[in-house]
Amino acid sequence: MAFGFIKKVFSFGRKEVVEEKPDETAPLPPLNFDALKPAEEPAPDAPLPLEGEVAAQQPGGVGEAAKGPDLEAPSPAEATPSGLSGHLPLEGGEKPAATEPTPEIQPEPAPETEPAPPPEQPVTPQPQPETPPAKPQEVPPEPVRPEPKPEPAPEVPPAPTPQPEKPEIPAPAPETPTPPAEVPPSPPQETPAPQPVEIPATPESTPAEVPVEVPEQAAPPAPLPPEGVRRTAAKRSGGVGEAASDLSSSSPVETTPFGPSGHLPLKGGEKPAPGKVTVAKAVEQKAEPVAAPAPEPKRSWFQRMRDGLARSSRELTGNIAGVFTKRKLDEETLQDLEDILIRADLGVETALRVTDSLASSRYGKTISDEEVRTVMADEIGKVLTPVALPLELDLSHKPHVILVVGVNGTGKTTTIGKLAAKLSDGGLSVMLAAGDTFRAAAIEQLKIWGERTRSPVIATKLGADAAGLAYDAFEKAREAGSDVLIIDTAGRLQNKTELMAELEKIVRVLGKLDPEAPHTVLQTVDATTGQNALNQVEIFRNVAGVNGLVMTKLDGTARGGILVAIAAKHKLPVYFIGVGEQVDDLEPFSANDFARAIAGVA
């Protein structure tokens, strides 16, 4: 009787939902209330369908989500209602039809109803009373559940079995969000009740949930800042941890108490995937800065030259500033400036060029030291430009003979090594001659450079005749078909008559083999030398026929002004400047760069 009555109730329920006629029939049930108590036994069946309704509603929305786990068993059951799909499945009206087959299926959705009840509350009061008690009961144990949950295996015990099903629920739960209307309300309802549970389980999850839904999607861009990435990663790790747990089995922990919470992890679970990628990227980015440390950048030759000229430049610019601070350009200031330029080794000629240029355009006017230095740089550039020439080799001479001369220690041997490197790197065959027969160390030094530049070295015993060695080297270079022969010579002071006579002899001997040899006579000038350099160039030019200069040690405490004076007086080409002791520290001379550096103009 009761069972049949219950059926009526169900049918009645349908009418209530659909037609709202049940009010007329309503009186009948009160008479049966007595019977209802015995009927309570079947009640468990009733809740099941109710849950089934809830489940049906969720699955209806979840149905899509249920595609995952529920597909295998529930799918057939759903298949029948699916034909009814649409509204009915939501109310569970289909359940009665499916009730008979559903009993097996319903127990599965039943656990789902627990998380779902909040949204369903408006739908059916009966299931709610059941669900709410279940929630409070579950809530206290929930903190404990998280631990057993990670252990899905314990599902074997009968009691935990419902819990394991709950873990399954989370999977559909994320799918539940698909129902637009139901889902949004559910999270707020669930959140209040579950919050106590979530807090112990994942305090971050609650805050994470809110941001997770939207922010996580935006999270990929967030990884940009490394620190931010770490933070997001940490936050995500919380969410990811959940997602990860969901993937493994821990998902039930959160899902059991919170149907909606189940969504978030899933939503987050999907999002964490990119999050993990970004985290991985963040880690790589951390490594990038590590790889970035490349403090190797060698100072440019210009910077080294500028540093070398810094002392001269500072002294020069400081003195100029002292003269022209809030002063007009008159005879007195012009005389002061001329003195400053001469003391800086620039020479009288260049000093007068600068003062004349200023007087012609700014006489009687207030002028700043910056303006003075700019004019100075321009005038120095004009003096140096004509001598800033590239070295040209006439390879019609086989070999083209280069004789390198200069005072002791001005950098002859080192410059030969640097030049040989340039030439051999340019495809020219180079031969070296160790003409400094006075120093064993000089011979060995040149051999080292020969090995470094893959250039054969012609040498003789210590103290041998340098002119004889030069002659032999020339012949050997011819025999070898060398493009260039570079001859080193012993350093000597220009006032040592016998040594200068020996140098003159070398030049004369080479002329016997080729009247035009040596084709190039380079003199190395130590840039740290002062006015004595002018005299050196004059003597070596007269004795050896110097036709080109290499200004060495400009990277040191150079006195750059002397180069300007030499250029102005001798007008000899300055082919290179030495800016270090390494093989590649030989740079073509740039008049304007040098002028700006010594004038302190950027």
Ligand SMILES: Nc1nc2c(ncn2[C@@H]2O[C@H](COP(=O)(O)OP(=O)(O)OP(=O)(O)O)[C@@H](O)[C@H]2O)c(=O)[nH]1
């Ligand atoms: N800082 C710096 N040092 C240089 C440069 N050129 C040469 N030197 C150094 O100056 C010193 C003398 O160089 P050498 O090449 O031996 O000079 P040298 O004219 O052959 O010397 P002698 O054989 O005694 O006549 C060495 O320690 C070189 O390393 C340069 O452009 N910059």
